[in-house]
Amino acid sequence: MPHGLAQHEGKRQAALLQGLSVALLCGFFFSEQLTRTPLGVAAFWPSNALLAAGLVALTPRLRLTLVAVFVIFHIASNLLARDGVVESLLYTAIDTLEALAVWWACVRLWGRAPRVRTMRALVILPAVTTPIAATSALLCASTLSLFFGEPFLRTWVDWFLRGALGLAVVLPAALVLIDAQHRRAYRIPLREQGVLLFAVAAVTLLCAHPRSGAPPFLIFPVALFAAYRLGARGATMASMIVALITLPIAMSGASPRFNAILGLTAQIRTIQVFIAVLFYTCMAASLALTQQDRLRRLLQRRELLTRAARARALAATQAKTEFLATMSHEIRTPLNSVLGFAQLLAKRDDLSPDARRQVNMIDSAGAALLAVLDDVLDFSRVESGQIELQLQPTSAADLVRHTVAIMAPEVRAKGLDLDLDIVDPTQGHHALDADRLRQVLINLLNNAVRFTNQGRISARLTIEPGVAADRLRFEIVDTGVGIGLEKQALLFQRASADIALGRMPAGAGLGLAICRALVAAMGGKIGVDSAPERGSCFWFELSARRVEPAASPPPAPAREAAVGRVLVVDDHPINLEIAATLMSMAGYEVDQAESGSQAIARARKTAYDLILMDMHMPEMDGLQATQAIRALPPPFGTAPIIAMSADALPSQVERCYAAGMVDHIPKPVQREALYAKVDRWRRKPAG
Known part of the structure; x- marks a missing residue:
């Protein structure tokens, strides 16, 4: 333990010893002088509980000191109460043994000082101490009856109630007052604490006073309010105040409200039960409130942690998106x-x-x-959850046929047979995302081709009609290397399929992971049945409702002669040359600009039929150049502007549209895609 902490703990232990010593002195005086019954037994005995609390909380050296203080004060208080020397020594020995027994039981049960922070601890503590108090009372009653002629049963009852009440109430009360957590839980101003405890004392005095007609149950709401405001410490102090006021008044025979009409003994028993009930009621309420407050603070802390984790996750996602955007741009450009x-x-x-x-x-x-x-x-x-399905009337059978036809040359080039098996009793169309479905099938067929060296590949589709929706099962079966059962769990994880198959990846290792995500987005499930050297069957199932086929689109008009003037803007000389050459080969007149400012200057002088705009350029990027061109007067500012950029993420494409561009062509530029979009958007020349 660091020196500073050790010094602080030493001061705390010394202060605790002093406080317990003072409490013992006051307890002995209160019990012997103010609560003694006609048999010479105190009605309330807190001293044993205070010693037991000190034994479980103090260091070994200070424990011995506290035991010495206890023995000295005990003998002195007995002698002052006119007990004989033998009786004083007997009482002291029995009480010391009782406190030691409680300490031993707490150490065996908890291994340390018990903490009264839950209802369970509040219940267990008196369950442990009450049998010890009964045994101690039995020992004392037997001794007094045998050697001093005292009535055994009455002596046992008085000693038992005296010890059991003290241990059941004062021990948990002392542990609560010692516990720093209870002290920190309710940081109430001292002024409010004083007002609340004074109110408890005033109401208790009012109810216990012989000339008052106030019933004792009025003490409960005031004590409960103190417990509500001050927590377990408030419940403890309120109960102790009630005991300190009611017991001396009752012992004087002056309080008619606590069964005084039945005699002093009945009145004492009533007050003992009243104090115990009051203490445990207030403690139970305060612990429940404390637990509720603890849970509230825990939820607040977890909410803060969740917000922080969410912020970190969003930051990580943003960093990943920026990294992907940068790497995509840097790879697509060359x-x-x-x-x-x-x-x-x-x-x-x-x-x-x-x-x-x-x-x-x-x-x-x-x-x-x-x-x-x-x-x-x-x-x-x-x-990132950015996949959006575009459902449209689709013939699943035709889609499988077309996909197999696309892959057929690659399959046959490897010397494999290709089979197609379709069971479609509906012969209809379903609401499907054809592009995403084709992407999954091509991924599965590609894997089958890569990992099959001889034999055949089969594509199967089975459609089972249903009431609300039909069940579609797609299967890609091969006679390839197969996969062991222990490796199949890795197949649909990122970058794991090729490792599971025992091959070096030929791609990014993401194909099957993407398939799983796409099938899940379509509300289906995907799996594999395979055995080593016996081939594999990759399958996925979907539920899709039947729909009417879409109307056939009108035949595309014949492509017009490519005429018009086009401006190509790109700061990269090679990309500029490629785009300009492709447009010239299509028959367009082409002007070139190497920066956004050059593009604006040329657009200010010439009404172009189309502008192809790069995004990333020095000084002025494509977005700024587009906005500046859009601000030009007609016809110069109305030319269609198409982004031709290596920025291909959806968020980047949206920025192009927001700046005033009409379309986006990702790099590397595919010639047919370029011509198709140019034909769509180019402005027809006048005349």
Whole structure:
């Protein structure tokens, strides 16, 4: 223990010893001089309880000191009360043994000083001390009856009530007053404490006074209010005040309100029961209120901790989003150059077959890298709850057929057979998100192709009609490596599927985790049945209601000749060259700007049919440039502006729309997607 704490604890122990010594002196005087019955037994004996409280709370050296103080004061008070020397020594020995027995029982039961902080402790303590008081009374009554001729039963009853009441009331009261937690629980001003305790004393005196007609039960509401305001310490002090006032008055025979008509003994018994009931009623109420206050403070603390944890989680999510946005932008920018120039090279007619094959390999590798990046962004959207389903009338059977057709070349290139089995008695359409459903199927088919070296892959769809909704079960079965039962639990966790399959990841390792999240978002469940070297069956089930098919869209009009003037804005020279070349190949007249300020200057002079705007540029970014162009007078400020940026997160796309852009093309730019959006938005030239 640090020196400062040890010094503080030493002072506290010394103060506790002094307080208990003073309390013992006052207790002996009060019991022997003010509450003695005709048999010479005190009606209320707090001293044994005070000694027991000191024994469990003090250090060993101070315990011996307190025992010495107890013995000296006890013998002195007995002699002053005109007891003989033998009786004084007997009473002192029995009371000392009783206190030691209580101390021993507390140590065995609690291992330390018992703390009266709950109803359970309040009940257990008198259950432990009462048998000890009964045994002590039996020893004393037997001795007095045998050697001094005292009546055994009456002596035993008086000694038992004297000891049991003192231990049952004063011991928990002393432990409450010693306990620092009770002292800190109710920080009431001293003035209010004094007023409340004075009110208890005044009402008690009024009810106990022989000339008063006030009934004793009026003491209860005042004492309970003190317990409510001051807690367990208030209940303790209020009960002690009532005992200190009522017992001396009753012993004088002056209080007719406590069964005085039946004699002094009945009056003493009534007051003893009254004090015990009052104490335990007030203590129970105060402990219940304290527990309620403790729970309230605990809930407040947990609420603060929850808010702090939520703030940290939001900060972590924001940091992760910013990191993903930065990494996505930094990867997409050079990838745009790789795929862009690969597409431009592939359009040339002067390439040799070998060179064209190498260009196609570059394009395929870039597309694979783009798929990994899209998986990471998809998983981020899933984790942040940003996935929104777009339900539309969909033929599940047609969707499976089309998806299998997409994967068929890859399956057959690996020398595998591909089967399709559809059981669809409804032959109808269901409310499904076709894009998300296709994404799950392609992920599962991709895994089947990757981990199957020979044999076949089967795609199955079974639709079971229902009353409110139909049950759709999709299965992708392969004859591949299979998965052990102990590893199947890892399959749908991030970056764990390939590890579970014993292979090095060929992608981000997020495919199955994304599948699980998408199926869960659609209200379904996903799983796997597999055995090593015997293949796997990945399945998922959905419930979907039947709907009428959507009306067929009108045939798309023939594409008009690409004419018009386009402004391409990008601070990256390579990206600028790629975009300008692609637009020139489509037949547009192209102007270029390397910054937002250049774009504004050109837009101020030329009414462009379309503007392709990068987002990140020095001095003035694409958002600011867009807002400035929108502020120009017609026709200069009305040109459609499409974002062409590596910023691909939903929140970033929303910022483009908020700034006045009409659409968004993510980098790396795919030529067909670029042409489709340009054709949609370009302003028709006049004349």
